[in-house]
Amino acid sequence: VDFDRALERAAALRRSNQRPPVTPEANRCLACSLAPVCLPEEERLARDPAWDTVRLFPADPDRLVLHIVENGHRVSRARERITVWNQIGEKIADHPAEQVAQVVVHGNAQVTTQVLALCMAKDIQVHWLSPGGRYLGATTCGSGGVQRRLRQYEALAQPALRLGLARRLVGTKIRDQVRHLLRATRGDGPRPAVSEEAIAAMRVALARVPAAQSSDELMGLEGEAAARYWSRFDGLLIDEVDPLWRFRGRSRRPPRDACNALLSFAYQLLYRDVVAAILAVGLEPSLGFHHQARSQAYPLAEDVMELFRVPLVDLPVVASLNRRQWTVAHATDCGPGGWLLSDLGRRQAIEMYERRKAESWKHPVTGYSLTYARLIELEVRLLEKEYTGSAGLFARRNLR
Numbered sequence: 001v002d003f004d005r006a007l008e009r010a011a012a013l014r015r016s017n018q019r020p021p022v023t024p025e026a027n028r029c030l031a032c033s034l035a036p037v038c039l040p041e042e043e044r045l046a047r048d049p050a051w052d053t054v055r056l057f058p059a060d061p062d063r064l065v066l067h068i069v070e071n072g073h074r075v076s077r078a079r080e081r082i083t084v085w086n087q088i089g090e091k092i093a094d095h096p097a098e099q100v101a102q103v104v105v106h107g108n109a110q111v112t113t114q115v116l117a118l119c120m121a122k123d124i125q126v127h128w129l130s131p132g133g134r135y136l137g138a139t140t141c142g143s144g145g146v147q148r149r150l151r152q153y154e155a156l157a158q159p160a161l162r163l164g165l166a167r168r169l170v171g172t173k174i175r176d177q178v179r180h181l182l183r184a185t186r187g188d189g190p191r192p193a194v195s196e197e198a199i200a201a202m203r204v205a206l207a208r209v210p211a212a213q214s215s216d217e218l219m220g221l222e223g224e225a226a227a228r229y230w231s232r233f234d235g236l237l238i239d240e241v242d243p244l245w246r247f248r249g250r251s252r253r254p255p256r257d258a259c260n261a262l263l264s265f266a267y268q269l270l271y272r273d274v275v276a277a278i279l280a281v282g283l284e285p286s287l288g289f290h291h292q293a294r295s296q297a298y299p300l301a302e303d304v305m306e307l308f309r310v311p312l313v314d315l316p317v318v319a320s321l322n323r324r325q326w327t328v329a330h331a332t333d334c335g336p337g338g339w340l341l342s343d344l345g346r347r348q349a350i351e352m353y354e355r356r357k358a359e360s361w362k363h364p365v366t367g368y369s370l371t372y373a374r375l376i377e378l379e380v381r382l383l384e385k386e387y388t389g390s391a392g393l394f395a396r397r398n399l400r
């Protein structure tokens with residue numbers, strides 16, 4: 001009878017698009033290979049805030065991201081390895097496919113069909129960016145995660161759930177911006193009055209987030225806070241920064257100065273990482289809970305990247321500008337096309353961004369440390385849990 005009941009239960013689970021509940025026997029999860037996907041400890045913590053979480057989610061990425069930056073570079077396959085050659089036929093990189101998570105092609109490098117086939121077979125994402133750094137798309141394999149997408153569609157049909165997620169997202173973003181201004185303007189003397197005024201206005205917007213009744217209202221609050229934030233951004237730079245790299249207001253499509261070219265390029269790197277995480281988790285990037293489809297960009301990626309703009313881009317950009325690492329050789333004025341980073345600038349921006357991603361950070365809610373690179377995927381997985389009605393940890397992190 002027990003066997004029949006177990007069979008019935010297994011068949012019902014197979015028919016359902018809901019995932020089975022997390023086991024109450026926590027010890028079982030310690031050796032379970034599904035733990036990084038299932039996130040049982042995080043779910044227990046969400047149910048019981050006093051739960052002492054064990055980190056079962058890997059702290060570091062186990063595979064690397066291979067950036068192909070220069071036009072004319074060629075990526076080829078030798079057995080199960082991915083090899084990169086420069087314009088004069090010298091080998092400049094060579095990695096076993098197992099060690100590669102993503103190949104990112106910036107501009108007009110050549111990638112052989114043999115490499116693409118290998119990437120498909122090994123579940124390696126290939127991402128394509130234009131020479132100017134605009135994200136073009138990804139070549140990925142399979143259509144996995146169908147059950148997750150079904151749960152995502154069902155969840156997004158619930159306006160209250162969407163609004164709750166959007167409030168948390170916008171709250172985290174504005175809080176990050178406030179903390180960035182507070183931290184960067186902390187010094188011996190009093191904070192300049194203009195900074196105090198901007199921070200006060202941003203706090204007013206932040207306080208109104210929990211009562212916002214629609215995504216449009218949240219966008220309005222986000223816009224008010226962003227206007228104040230960007231109005232003080234140049235004040236975060238020291239006087240010695242090269243005038244070429246000073247910030248003169250946020251401009252996009254095209255960036256009107258070198259600083260905006262750097263910010264836009266770095267945001268595209270972040271966008272790509274978020275798309276990669278969404279695809280790896282198996283969610284549909286075209287369906288966001290806050291942003292609407294108004295451009296070619298994936299709304300869900302635009303949603304999730306709001307969590308990381310300040311820690312992964314704004315903070316390292318300000319720090320590297322203040323270290324005076326950017327010179328006339330790192331950006332080019334393309335006239336009506338706006339400013340672009342040079343090859344040298346793109347390489348330096350990628351190094352800056354990847355270094356920041358590799359830094360460890362302690363999650364204030366789960367209490368364990370992990371790299372920002374892994375945190376992006378963790379947030380997407382926590383979001384996926386929200387779609388199943390479990391947990392509640394998405395967008396709960398704070399800027400350190």
Ligand code: SF4
Pocket residue numbers: 021022023028029032033034035038039040
């Ligand atoms: S990690 Fe998830 S699937 Fe694995 S034993 Fe724990 S609850 Fe079950």
